[in-house]
Amino acid sequence: MSGKDFIDFYELLGLPPNASREEIERAFRLRARKYHPDLNPDPEAQEHFRLLVQARETLLDPKRRALYDQQWRHLRGVTLHPESPTTQEDEPTIPITSSPETSSKPSAPETAPILERDWYVETLYSRPGPVEDLVPQRFYALTRWRPPAPSTRDPERPLFLCLVIDRSTSMQGRSLQLLRRILSQVLPMLSHQDIVALIAFDDRAELLVPPRPGNAPLALQALRRLRPQGATEFMPPLRLAQQLLDQRPRDTLPWLLFFTDGRAYDQPVVLEWLPTLQKEHLLIDAFGLGTDWDEAFLEQLATSTGGMVTYVHDDDEGSKALQERVVRLRRAYVFAAYLEWEVPPEIQVRTIVRMAPDIGYYPPGTSTIALGPLMPGEWWQILWEWDVIRPLSLRHHIHLRSTIRAYLPDGRVWSHTQTFERPVVTVEDVRSYTPSREVIDAVQRLSWHRLQEKARKALRERRPRKAQHYLQALAHHLTRAGEIQMAETVRHEINVLRDRAMLTAEGEKRLEYGTRRLLLPILRRRNAA
Amino acid sequence: MSVCPHCRAPIIEGLLFCEECGGPLVSMAEDMYNTSFTGQLSVLSSQATLTLEGPGRWLLGRGRGTASLQGATFIDLSPYGAYMEGVSRRHALLEISPDGRAYLTDLDSSNGTWVDHIRLQPHRPFPLPSMARIRLGRMVLQWQHLST
Structure with missing residues (x-):
């Protein structure tokens, strides 16, 4: 089955993959109100409504859900343990193979959502772990957190x-x-x-x-x-x-x-x-x-x-x-939250971007960030970009410890600490590993933002031709990925650059905030526009 | 350190996309792009538009019974005054490649082909940006990429 036709019903409903029947029913009703053909004449809304119905029917039927979850796991490269929450000790480690006889493929599903005191945490990695003795080396992780859902139904508060x-x-x-x-x-x-x-x-x-x-x-x-x-x-x-x-x-x-x-x-x-x-x-x-x-x-x-x-x-x-x-x-049920982390000295955090529920670019060099409020059915999602700056040996495991403190409307605080553990692996382990599509997609979106950043930097260094080169590459990739509107914006700026060897202040802001917007998941963008 | 297969820039181990050209460095990233790709060609004087779904090749020319190029679909511009505007029978070739890029090639036409005021060299494919203004002889057309 190809990944292209596969629709992520969990994403559609804004739910984690271990959502209960009640949560599914509620998420469906909430969205159906917005997209029902009687209430929303937009043809795109009708299509969306059809998908919602399909999602509900599939996920509420235990047999169909089991089948669907199997495909979901296959495509997203994660394992789920909806019945039995795993603890960190149970997390499967990756077999490190050096002899050809035991060349069992390092399995992609190495991450399991951890339901520690009802928190939902899931991390996807660009490779099974850092490769031994390889410096410099880039490593990406995409992490989602969601604290326990509120007990009352859809509490709405005055603003x-x-x-x-x-x-x-x-x-x-x-x-x-x-x-x-x-x-x-x-x-x-x-x-x-x-x-x-x-x-x-x-x-x-x-x-x-x-x-x-x-x-x-x-x-x-x-x-x-x-x-x-x-x-x-x-x-x-x-x-x-x-x-x-x-x-x-x-x-x-x-x-x-x-x-x-x-x-x-x-x-x-x-x-x-x-x-x-x-x-x-x-x-x-x-x-x-x-x-x-x-x-x-x-x-x-x-x-x-x-x-x-x-x-x-x-x-x-x-x-x-x-x-x-x-x-x-x-509808916010968490008013504020802060994420703190500690990385081993071999690792340097290069970038932290919040991709959900809203876009946030955090300055490098910080070790605490504010995640902002959270609404039911949403999660915080962070894309980390790490550089391995000191060689690691095969027997090592790297540990990254993170703590979130979430402040609730009633003054209570929920905190959650987690240790991400990755083994150091061989080049062969990396070769036979396919990163999850979601990680690739997130990194690609970040790379678009980087290209416009590079173009603007080149301009400040008075290298308009170099800038044009970056923008052309950006327009090309946006077009290929089907982001036609943004590609048009970039092409317009290329023309301005060609004529005047500079960009207007407005053009620069359009590039910066236009590519930034593309970091939001498509569904959210469609709802906002 | 290895180099990017697209632009030869040096790349750090573990990168998923080249930092210089944005090109994908993992095979899975390649097929994340849409393979079907649609563009729209319009004749400016008559408001006529034609939607072309890629990948594919289209021969722009005029006249009934003109033999098309192999694998290309013939687009007859006669109804829009092609003869009076100096369009050749086999004037230019428009291609949408499997990776979604559009190209225009002049087929050694009598009165020439222009893209955004640039005259094309015969038989040299020219990348067609969206919103490009195409001129075949004196006939003006517009090319636009559409979302898939």
């Missing part, structure tokens, strides 16, 4: 949104219009229980709408009256927002939405202050309007809290993304 809006002179015109249009699509979605506060800032912060339930309409009015003036300073509004969020009702998620079109001289002060925020489990989403904002700064502001950065250039796309976020965050 606490603190809108922090740049009103400095540069916002005049398109940026402010864009912002108004997006928020006029999103604010009416809020109920009379949701709390909204609005802070506008230039070189000082002003609380235009104090936090109160049901005052989304007031925020809309204030937004209409907003008149750009003055310079930009980030620290005053952020401090004020922190004070407001501090006084929130206990079981609401503190959510700060930061909108700006520019930079401020006090950015370093903000970055120093950021670590103190982690204690409060504040979630910051940053929105860059126009092209003059500082990517590195907004990135750090948002990712340090587990939030995300959105490049806003189109009001339709911007408001849909935010609407989706509102709906999802209402």
Whole structure:
């Protein structure tokens, strides 16, 4: 059976492969409401609905599910033990073979989801383990975590949104219009229980709408009256927002939405202050309007809290993304989570990217990252890129220890510690090993993002031809993989580059955030768009 | 250290995709690409469009009874004024390769073939980017990649 026609019903339903019948039924009902032909006339939705029905029928029939799981395991290269949760000691180790007589293939299914105190953890690797005595060497792992599902059914909580809006002179015109249009699509979605506060800032912060339930309409009015003036300073509004969020009702998620079109001289002060925020489990989403904002700064502001950065250039796309976020965050059953890890000295962590539930790029060199909130049926997924920097011998095993602390709405903390263990293997072991399709797919998506990064770097080094070469390669691979829309965007930038030997600031942001978006699983992207 | 089979750049052991050209370095990554590939050819003056599903070869020309090239499907442009626009009977060959790339080859036509203002050398396949403007003699067509 070919992998191409195989549909991952678990991914479709947003469930782990050991999901119970109740979970399947519930995930089906939740999605069916959105895609039912009577409710959604879109032909793509109908096709999606048909698949959902097929998924439900297959997974609820024990015989058919067993058969399906067998194929699933085969294609994804993992073993499942849905009845008997395995502990680390039971994890099968890979036979290391050196003599040709015992050349039994190192089996791909070496990872089992570990249900330690009901956590679901699964890791897929690009090779069975690092190869002996080989330096440098690249190694990828794709890990998913999901804490136990909430006990109550679909708990929805009121939101606490603190809108922090740049009103400095540069916002005049398109940026402010864009912002108004997006928020006029999103604010009416809020109920009379949701709390909204609005802070506008230039070189000082002003609380235009104090936090109160049901005052989304007031925020809309204030937004209409907003008149750009003055310079930009980030620290005053952020401090004020922190004070407001501090006084929130206990079981609401503190959510700060930061909108700006520019930079401020006090950015370093903000970055120093950021670590103190982690204690409060504040979630910051940053929105860059126009092209003059500082990517590195907004990135750090948002990712340090587990939030995300959105490049806003189109009001339709911007408001849909935010609407989706509102709906999802209402259902968050983990408000904040932090992942810590320790690697052996032979290994260097090169990249950490969060691919689910939302995209997050973490700066290298950190050993703690904020994973952000989690909604039922979703999981955190991290792609690690490791370099082996010191030779390892065959008798070794490498150990990577990770701990997640997850903060719940009621103040409880769940923590989960896990040790990833990999044996050191031979070149032959690697040759006969086929990495899971998912790992390849994830790494490929990362490689697209890298190509545009390289192109932009080449441009900064005044090597436009080299930059063009990278972008051409990128457009080619995107086209081959069927990412036609992004390929068109890249081709457009190639033409700009050819004519002017440089890219526009807008073009650079389109490349960066366009390829970044491709890291999200396709289903999620389709729902968001 | 080994080199990338696509671009000859040196590669680190364990890489799945070349860091210089993005080319796949594991065989399984190769077949993750879609093999079927669709493009759309439109005649600008008449709004006529034709969807071509790859892989395949198409001969662009005019006239009834024109013998096509081996393995190519003949596309007759006569209804769109091909004769008046200076299109040759066997003007150019459009190909979509199995890996999804599109190429256009001028078949030594009397009035020439252009892609985005570049005149093609006869019998030399030219890669066709999406949204390319193709000119056969004076007839202008547009090529567009479609999603599969």
